[in-house]
Amino acid sequence: MNDVIYNLTIGDPVNLFWVGLGTMLGILVGAIPGLTGAMLIALTLPLTYAMQPTEAMVLLVSMYVGSISGGLITATLLRMPGTPASVITTLDGYPMARDGKPGRALGLGIMSSFVGGLISWGFLILLAKPISHISTELGDFDYFALVLVALVLIASVSGKSLAAGIFSGLFGILVTIPGESPATGVTRATLGIEQLNGGFDLLPVLIGLFAVSQVIHEVAQKGGAVEQVSKVRPEGILLGAKDWVAHLVNMVRSSVIGTWVGILPGIGANVGSVMAYSAAKSMSKQPEAFGTGSEEGVVASEAANNATIGGALIPLVAMGIPGSVIDAILLGALILHGLQPGVLLFQNNPDVVYTIIFTMLIANIAMFGMMVLSAKWISRLATIPRHYLLPVVIVFCVVGSYALNNRMFDVWVMLAFGVVGFVMERNKIPLAPFVIGFVLAPIAEEKLGAGLQASSGSYLELVQRPVALTFVLISVVLVVWPIYKSLTKSRSITEDGDGQAEQAEQAEQEDNS
């Protein structure tokens, strides 16, 4: 149809140049902890005033694709998620790299990012128009129940000790309490500190937990055995057809989850990767490998976070509703260039709509090429001696946390959570449940609050609405199932086996201290 003509717009050399530039900058910024894609795009936006609207959108969407993907390099090799979207990738990517398979870990991540992007692109072009009718049907209680499902998944990502996982998740929720109540806007529990009125910002907390705690650990380690990330040069980034086939089911499933999460407003790429990761774990034949370098974990996380891009673009182009922070900025860009998203945009400016859609496809291909070619080069970061690397990383953390809101308070928060993360790691408390609780609790609270305000305090709708009821039932099953499983398991395993597991754990504890 006419689509082909619009396809040609993107084939324009100028546009291709913007795709290349945008994707590359996105990857670099995504790879640097503290600099996010949202920041890059927001700060590039004023520079696009002089450009054609289509060119501006090409540049910005390419940055979006690059920045969500770039985070996986540092997440895998340095355990520093360059963006919140790649937090979950650290859980398995880093152990893989440490065990001498950095190239393979990167290759899997890049491959699944590419596939995730492609699959969600398919959804984007198919669903952009019809989807608008479905998403508005979901009410507050439906949303709340949906988030509830994700929250109870904490239990399934808690690793060896369920008690430690639950504590970690609840602690993450507790940290969201100070600041503005998401449900009422009332300020609470700030202990009189005015700077805390907005609560703890996501980025400083995550940079602290994942990057700073790691830096503390690395700096302090000089006495004991040096835990180098990996001295092995990353080989085999380009995977064979066998690997593509082996991970196909997981990639498709994670991409679909990611796309779906992306469509829902307010939930970003990080939640998509969390949900896909949990799903992959519960369906895996080797769930115990998750968190220790599972290939499936890397694939699930990276396929899903890239898939959220296509998902989030659906409501943006279809209705002008942003699915994430970055999409909100893209929406601002469209309006600045005099374009109103919505049904009218499809009628009056199909060139813009299809340029956005095809940019995502081409930027994905560009991302794949660039990452495969440059990952080796970027991964050499991992072989730099620590006395070069760590000062640079910690300064990036400081500057990145500061630049977020232009205030020192965020930098202090970052340092404090660096210490918290360090202490938690030493006590074998997993970090992933903390992050899930921290990210999801405010959404759950806001939706529950809005629902209760509208129903004047009645919870009845939670079981009256079919969608809400379905999700509530799923979460009940998710709570009961692991308990049931662990009960039957402990009955079948002899005391001997139990003792062995304990001994192994203790041995590991000794190793670490």
Add this chain to the structure above:
Amino acid sequence: MSNDSTSKSTTRLLIRGGMWLTVLMAMIWYALDTGSNDANSGYPNRPITLIVPFGPGGESDTFARMIQRTIAENQFLDQEIVVKNVGGAGATIGSGQARKAEPDGYTMLILHEALITAQVSGKVSYGPESFEPIAASGKTNMVIAVAEDSPYQTLQELMQAAKETPNELVFAANLGAPVHYAGLILEKELPGAHFVYTQKGGGASRFEAVIGGHVDVSAFSLGEYVSFKDGGLRAIAISSEVRHPEAMEIPTAKEQGFNFVHANMHFWWFPKGTEQSKIDFMANVIRKCMATPQVHSQLATRLSEPFIETGQPMKDVLKDRIGKIQSVDASSPDVLPNIPLWVSVATALSFVYWLLSKKRNADPSGVPKQPEENDVISGRYLQTAGLFVGVTSLYLLALEYLPIDFRILTSIYMLDVAVLCYGLSQKQFKRLILDSYVPDMVILFPLVVFFVFQSFFSIQLP
């Protein structure tokens, strides 16, 4: 072997020379580029910081940057205006920072009615009285809208329904923010009418709630309404005095018998105590900006008016708004469970459970105490970790409170961290200084970071 080390040191010399030369040239270029515009004694003689209390990309940020660009392009000021985004907590983080700034005319705040509503709703203790208003600019009307298939065709019908069945109709709001107050001020027009307010946040979420049938009504800016209306939104009233030329089909609230005349505008503020001459000067600059064709055409795309008011008329506008906002009660019924309490209790319980399960796992096996050597290593490990955290805290304290340049402090800090990584003995220190690139990195890296953030991202580092 000596040959090898000679070639190694030659390489090092080359790399080092190259690095330094590049940086030196970049710095000279930069100095030449920016050195031309100082030598000016009157106000302003250095860049003015404009605090935008929201993240980049939003309505206020876009407006502020539009003015910033217009000022620069038309050279209305000898100096640059530097936009500083300080988002969070309903704009109170940014407004708090502006309030505490020196009243020297070099810190400015742009903030709409949220400055008033934040005080009235009890979020913060200060309000407009803690600032010097400079100007009110860029008027955007509000639209009261329902879903396309809503039974309410006019504002009259809606308000009657709200009166007959009070606290039944749901109004999507951003609690404690201007939209919430728009609803409250509207319902005051018909005594006995009451909406239930529900937390929905930004315009897009409110839109979705309306067309999804989850709420009955909400308020939008005219610009938002126009971009959303094809999704199934129907306006029943606009808050302007007369019908808007771009949206003639929307009847005003006034012609339907409700004195609901209301427009959002951006107010410009200086900290309390700024000299009157500086206020007047800046008011004049903003006035000139609002008169330019660039601003006119950009505002027109968003259906905003190039409204500008300064001096006494602006103070009257402000006083009127404060009075209206103070006249309504924004407290909402408490229907939520005590979430902070529940979460705290649950966290405490799970902590105890975790401690118990840890103990249970450790006790029965009765492992002997770990060898002493391990204790020593573990002690040293924790000591270094503590030292690192201490050094970092000192660095942050210095950044926050000492008037020393970011670049110098960061250089010192990076050297400290490098030493911590490499080893604390004198011999190791000597080797680090003489035999590695650490000194180069420590000096060059802060310069590069500073340059990139300051000039490319225009973020002022501490």
